[in-house]
Amino acid sequence: MATVSQSTSIAPELPPTRGHWRSIWARFRKRKLAFVSLVIITFIYMLGIFAPVIQTHDYQKTNLAQTQQGPSSENWLGTDRLGRDIYTRVVWGIQTTVIITITTFITGSLFLGVTMGLVSGYFRGWIDAVIMRIGEVISAFPDILLIILLAATLKPRIVQFARDIEDSTGISGLVSSGIVDYVVIGIALLPLSWFGMMRLVRGQVLALREAEYVQAARAMGTTTPRILFRHILPNVVSPIIVSVSFGIGAIALAEVMLSFFGLGVQPPRPSLGVMIGEVTARGGASVSVLRDHPEQLLAPIVVVWLLIFCWNIVGDALNDVLNPRAR
Amino acid sequence: MLAYIIRRLLWTPILLALAAFFVFMMGTLAPGDPAELRLGNRSTPERIERERERMGLNDPIPVRYVSYIAGVLKGDFGDSYHYQGRKVLEILAPRLWVSVQLNIAALIIAVIIGLPLGFYAAKRQGTGRDPAIVISMLILYAMPVFFTAPFLILFFAVQLHWVPAAGWGGFFSTQIILPALTIGIPSAAIFVRHMRASTLEVIGQEYVRTAQAKGMPNFVVNYRHVARNALLPILTIMGFTMAGMFGGSLIIELIYGIPGAGRLSLDAIFQRDFPILTALVLLGAGMLVLANLVIDIAYTIIDPRIRLQ
Numbered sequence: 001m002a003t004v005s006q007s008t009s010i011a012p013e014l015p016p017t018r019g020h021w022r023s024i025w026a027r028f029r030k031r032k033l034a035f036v037s038l039v040i041i042t043f044i045y046m047l048g049i050f051a052p053v054i055q056t057h058d059y060q061k062t063n064l065a066q067t068q069q070g071p072s073s074e075n076w077l078g079t080d081r082l083g084r085d086i087y088t089r090v091v092w093g094i095q096t097t098v099i100i101t102i103t104t105f106i107t108g109s110l111f112l113g114v115t116m117g118l119v120s121g122y123f124r125g126w127i128d129a130v131i132m133r134i135g136e137v138i139s140a141f142p143d144i145l146l147i148i149l150l151a152a153t154l155k156p157r158i159v160q161f162a163r164d165i166e167d168s169t170g171i172s173g174l175v176s177s178g179i180v181d182y183v184v185i186g187i188a189l190l191p192l193s194w195f196g197m198m199r200l201v202r203g204q205v206l207a208l209r210e211a212e213y214v215q216a217a218r219a220m221g222t223t224t225p226r227i228l229f230r231h232i233l234p235n236v237v238s239p240i241i242v243s244v245s246f247g248i249g250a251i252a253l254a255e256v257m258l259s260f261f262g263l264g265v266q267p268p269r270p271s272l273g274v275m276i277g278e279v280t281a282r283g284g285a286s287v288s289v290l291r292d293h294p295e296q297l298l299a300p301i302v303v304v305w306l307l308i309f310c311w312n313i314v315g316d317a318l319n320d321v322l323n324p325r326a327r
Numbered sequence: 328m329l330a331y332i333i334r335r336l337l338w339t340p341i342l343l344a345l346a347a348f349f350v351f352m353m354g355t356l357a358p359g360d361p362a363e364l365r366l367g368n369r370s371t372p373e374r375i376e377r378e379r380e381r382m383g384l385n386d387p388i389p390v391r392y393v394s395y396i397a398g399v400l401k402g403d404f405g406d407s408y409h410y411q412g413r414k415v416l417e418i419l420a421p422r423l424w425v426s427v428q429l430n431i432a433a434l435i436i437a438v439i440i441g442l443p444l445g446f447y448a449a450k451r452q453g454t455g456r457d458p459a460i461v462i463s464m465l466i467l468y469a470m471p472v473f474f475t476a477p478f479l480i481l482f483f484a485v486q487l488h489w490v491p492a493a494g495w496g497g498f499f500s501t502q503i504i505l506p507a508l509t510i511g512i513p514s515a516a517i518f519v520r521h522m523r524a525s526t527l528e529v530i531g532q533e534y535v536r537t538a539q540a541k542g543m544p545n546f547v548v549n550y551r552h553v554a555r556n557a558l559l560p561i562l563t564i565m566g567f568t569m570a571g572m573f574g575g576s577l578i579i580e581l582i583y584g585i586p587g588a589g590r591l592s593l594d595a596i597f598q599r600d601f602p603i604l605t606a607l608v609l610l611g612a613g614m615l616v617l618a619n620l621v622i623d624i625a626y627t628i629i630d631p632r633i634r635l636q
Contacts, residue, residue, distance in 0.1 A: 144574030
């Protein structure tokens with residue numbers, strides 16, 4: 001990689017204390033746009049989490065007497081072409097997005113990305129080389145194509161695997177519950193989530209491992225896991241938070257795209273991507289459906305748009321607040 | 328520097344071979360027996376077995392990988408499962424060409440909008456116009472293509488009847504305008520962001536102040552000293568942006584009914600035509616890797632300040 005020559009010395013900092021986080025929160029709150037964005041994000045996520053409580057209908061109950069209706073007191077956001085309540089479907093679609101972004105982030109970014117970054121940066125040598133080369137191969141592919149290929153090839157295998165478990169253990173409903181879809185999407189999105197995080201953490205660790213306090217800890221005979229997780233990790237938390245806040249929007253969008261393609265969440269389970277796909281791209285008659293009932297697109301699209309926009313704003317603000325030196 | 332270029336040139340084929348191996352493994356792990364898919368499910372087990380033998384499916388995986396790679400190097404990505412007896416490349420090439428044309432049009436739009444606007448925002452830093460541009464570009468960037476595409480269709484095609492709503496008529500038809508705008512606008516937002524940042528960095532440099540101090544006309548300072556130097560970092564971003572655009576165009580092709588690689592790959596997924604899908608992914612990776620290689624090497628030649636490890 002070509003790099004402009006720059007100094008990479010990072011002064012060792014004390015591990016953050018509670019006062020540190022409180023002052024960061026105070027600085028964050030002063031940024032009105034970012035604070036409003038955070039409130040909007042929280043609100044949308046709450047809608048998703050409490051979907052079973054705040055739904056007004058059953059998300060898959062069709063009512064063919066009332067298709068393509070506009071908003072009313074009965075159906076707050078109207079009904080779709082099968083007479084299903086759009087408000088209920090949006091709320092459940094948000095739940096899908098929430099579950100997938102959170103699980104993907106915990107498994108891909110936080111667990112895989114951070115651990116590999118720590119290991120790679122601290123031990124260097126052949127482990128580092130192997131991890132970096134794997135990452136380079138994976139990032140050689142255009143993201144969306146790779147995600148589509150993974151989802152398309154893995155899906156039937158995982159469904160078959162789940163059926164085998166159902167048959168051998170007698171647990172039923174594993175496939176129909178939609179858990180399998182979540183697993184497929186989670187695995188397909190892994191390449192999107194882990195490498196960026198790993199490279200970020202690795203870069204920080206490479207600098208920190210030479211810091212005097214780490215050398216002191218090593219000289220005193222501190223065990224390696226303890227050095228990694230107690231001494232180095234707390235100093236990498238800030239960039240991790242910034243990276244997560246930028247990445248969540250991208251993950252949410254990728255899930256919506258997969259479902260839009262018909263590779264993610266399967267109907268009747270609602271997803272924002274499925275809802276958008278049903279109005280815009282299914283069948284050849286896309287333009288006529290779109291022309292007659294564009295308002296059906298509004299609710300799912302506004303939610304997706306708000307999520308991505310707000311996460312970007314929050315990420316920008318966190319970047320300013322957590323890394324004052326970056327400005 | 329020569330050593331760096333040589334190392335990059337040696338690593339690239341290895342990288343592509345590893346990428347090809349990954350894609351090949353995904354293809355073999357894919358469900359469904361290719362021989363059975365080809366013969367149809369009413370065929371006898373004996374005939375399927377003979378077909379498997381003929382297609383080389385009974386060979387060990389390393390042997391199959393080597394023969395796949397040998398084929399790819401000769402431009403042969405195997406036969407399609409779905410379209411009987413047709414070569415993958417023969418089906419893929421015209422579709423890919425459509426997508427490439429669409430992406431070139433989008434890139435032109437992104438560059439024409441993005442770079443001047445980013446430069447302008449940087450020059451107006453401190454006035455209200457700079458944050459206005461930054462925020463509106465962020466809104467456009469966050470806007471999902473699912474929104475821009477239907478909106479553009481409804482407004483320009485259905486309401487105003489300026490351009491056709493969907494279809495494909497080649498690079499120089501009016502039908503390319505809406506899809507190219509849909510892909511180009513979010514990328515323009517990325518260019519604005521980076522162009523603004525790099526312009527700000529250059530404006531603060533001493534040689535710019537010197538140029539102004541010795542009375543050079545504003546136009547010359549802006550063009551020769553600021554803009555040209557600010558453009559350098561944009562080159563590296565170009566590669567990633569193009570990859571993102573290519574992925575995004577798959578979805579846009581579906582919405583606009585464009586017969587490009589996007590439509591083909593979606594059909595390939597549902598017809599279980601994995602040779603087409605793997606070839607598409609491999610070609611995409613090849614283009615991305617080569618683009619980044621060319622950009623990195625070009626970068627070292629254009630900007631002598633760069634040091635390479």
